[in-house]
Each structure stands twice: as structure tokens, then as C-alpha cells.
Amino acid sequence: MVTIMSPSHTPRTPPAPPASPSRTGRPRSVEAHAAILDATRAALVELGWSKLTMGDVASRAGVAKTTLYRRWANRSELVVDAVAVLFDELRLPDRGSLTADVEGVVLQFAALLDRPETRTALMAVVAESTRDEALRERIRSSIVDRQKRLVLVGRERAQARGELPYEDDPAQAARNADMIFDVIAGAVVHRALVSAEPVDAQWARSFSLLLVGGLTTTPGTPPSPRASTGPA
Template identity: 80%
Template sequence: MSTPATPATPAQPRPGRPRSAAADAAILRATRDALVELGWSKLTMGDVAQRAGVAKTTLYRRWAHKNELVVDAVAVLFDELELPDRGSLLEDVQGVVLQFAALLERPETKTALMAVVAESTRDAVLRERIRSAIVDRQKRLVLLGRERAQARGELPYEESPAQAARNADLIFDVIAGAVVHRALVSAEPVDATWARNFTALLVGGLGGVPPSSPAPPAAPEATPPAPEAQTW
């Protein structure tokens, strides 16, 4: 069985008084608000501390750098994703696609995610933090959905744990990549129709794509009238 998602875990606290969960939540919320208003380049740790109502020392005890703070602020949003059992693989996938798309529509998610992804192209440490705090943790949905589908007989069991891990990575990449591209790059709606067609393609392969309506037959060319007989 897959393990449930663990909450976003910022940098390990230093020895001293126990951390305040309320302060953590306020800091992460202030980080997202500041990103929406200011953007990545103007966001500072001091601004976040002021918005959250905490001392800068409190902030730095939890997060040493802006990069890891922003990633954790995004990660807690993705931890809201769930995969209730809808009775079939098709319904499970379609449901999580629509839920994921709705999350990406929120300004704080959209701004924060695009900011950290852009910065990660120049920062290998940031890329690794995105992988561990967001990507790896959200693969729980793939593992859970696959286990349900296998128990229903909708998917075969893999021959080895290595093959199972590769399949989980591929499924996650396909779903996350398609939804992020559709919602944030193409700026097209991820509605029920798109989600249904995408799920059919994912589950059934190219043969599962609903056929398009056949083109109407071309109208026959008009037969030119026969020339009139000439009289001499």
C-alpha cells in the first residue's frame, strides 16, 4: 500500500523552542502573497517576515534562502491534491486531472510554480528541492491510482519493483506535463471534455482516442450540359 502524503517539511529546525505550526503557515501564505504582488525578483525575506508578522530571525531559523522558502510555499498547495476512489481507472485519472488544473488556476499556485521552475533552470540545488518537495511527494497519487487499478484488474502487475518505479515515473511525467503545458504554456482550458479525451488517450493508447466525425462526402462535380446539336 502507498503511504499517505507527508506535509511540506521546510528546513530542519535548529535546537531550541518547538516550532509554531501557525507561524509556519503564516510565513508560507505570506510568501505566496508576496510572489503574486511582487514577483520573484522583488521578493525578499524581509518582506515575507513583515507580511507574516514574524521576526526575520524567526524566518531564517526555518529557511536559510529564498529559493527553499518559495518551493515549500508551493509544495503545501500540491499536498491538497487527493485521489478519491471513483470506481474506475478512467474516472480516477479524469478526476485528478481536473483537480490539478483547478489548482493551477489559482494565482498563487500559477505564479509561484512558474517562478521556481524558471529559477531552477539556473540552479541545480533548487531543481533538486523541487523534485524532493513537490514531484516525488506527488507521485503518491500515481502509486495509489495504480494499486487500485491493479486490484480491479484494469492494469497488470509489473514484473519487478524496478519496472514498477519506471512506470510510475512515466505516468506522472505524462499527466503532470500535459496538464501544466495545457494550462500554463498554451493557456487553454482543462475542462471536462479535454480531461476525458486526454484520459482516453492515456489509458487506451492511440486506439483509445475518440474518432473524429467523418468528413462529409464531397459533392459530385456537376456534369456539364451536352452541347446543342448544330444545324448546317
């Protein structure tokens, strides 16, 4: 027997299954990228540069080795990017004066260089870059150029305080910024990694006074108001 249903008794469409909750947090690709860089730094500390391999990093990060090679051509590029993340942690808090700002970033930089993974990686990739122009360019773009922002922030802040004059020539301003970065980075890297001397608060203070005041200012003596008006 066939049952005829009236329009008022049409079957209801079954409810759709509840949507699965959307995933929170970072996308998988971002998580994998961070895990790879973390694993690279851990391998550097444990194994050193000579024994570090792409396969070991992939195993530590829980990804396929092909995942690494899709993003980095070799271990040098991978290590540069792993260290660049650490340099991006550098900040320039406003400490009230140009001298104090320089002193603060010097101490931050020295603390970063004191980390085993930074020290091992930086010395290794710099040595490798002497024979690899592409690697040298990657170091420049991934680490050096990105950190020059600190010089620009410090200069703008000092100009707003009246400690430094505003510059009319953009090209000269850029050259001055490059020189200041080279002086600060070069001095700290040489003392910490080449001379293996401490970059402590006293050294950072003396260096900052000398940089801001110039060679005519005796380290340890606050510069005169006119001494901090040189190009930055």
C-alpha cells in the first residue's frame, strides 16, 4: 500500500553536521617554518657548524627534508635565516638621551652575541661568505640591512630631542646611518667575538660616550651639549 503524504507533511531535510571548529593559532606552514629555525639553532649548539646537516634539522623539526630544500638551497641560507630571527629581537627603547640609547642597544647586541647559537652561526656563515657572494648578499639583506632600522629610530629620536641636527641631504644622511651602524656593530662584534673581551655596562658606557662625543671627548666624561650635534 502506497501512502500519499500531503504537502503539509513533506519530510524535513536532515540537519547538516556541525561544522568542525576552526583551527586557532598559526597556520601549519608558519608553525613548520618556526620549528625548522628552532631546530637549526638547537643543532648548531649541540653539533656545531661542521656536523650540522639539513637531514638532522628536518628530523628535529619533524618535517621532510624536501620541505627544507623548497625554502633554502643549502644549510648556509638556512642558518642565516635562523640567526636573523634572533637579531630581529633587538629593540631601541627610549632611555632619554642619545648616549643612553646607544648604550642600551650595545648591551642588547652583546647579550645576543653571547648566546651559543648566535656566536656559532655568525662566525660560520661569515667565514663561508668570503667564498660565496650570494651568501654574503643574504647576510646583508637578512641581518645587516634589517638592523639598520635601529640607527634610523635612534637618529630620529635624537633629532626630536634637539641632540642632533636635521639633515638636508638624504644621500648623506643614508651614508651617515650606514657608518654609525658599521661603527657600533663592528666594535661590539670585534670585542665580543674576536678579542673575547666582556661587553659590560662600563665598556658600553665608555663606548657610547666616545661615539656620541667624538674623539675629543675623554671616555667616562659626559659630552658637552655641542659634542652631540655631529652627523648621525
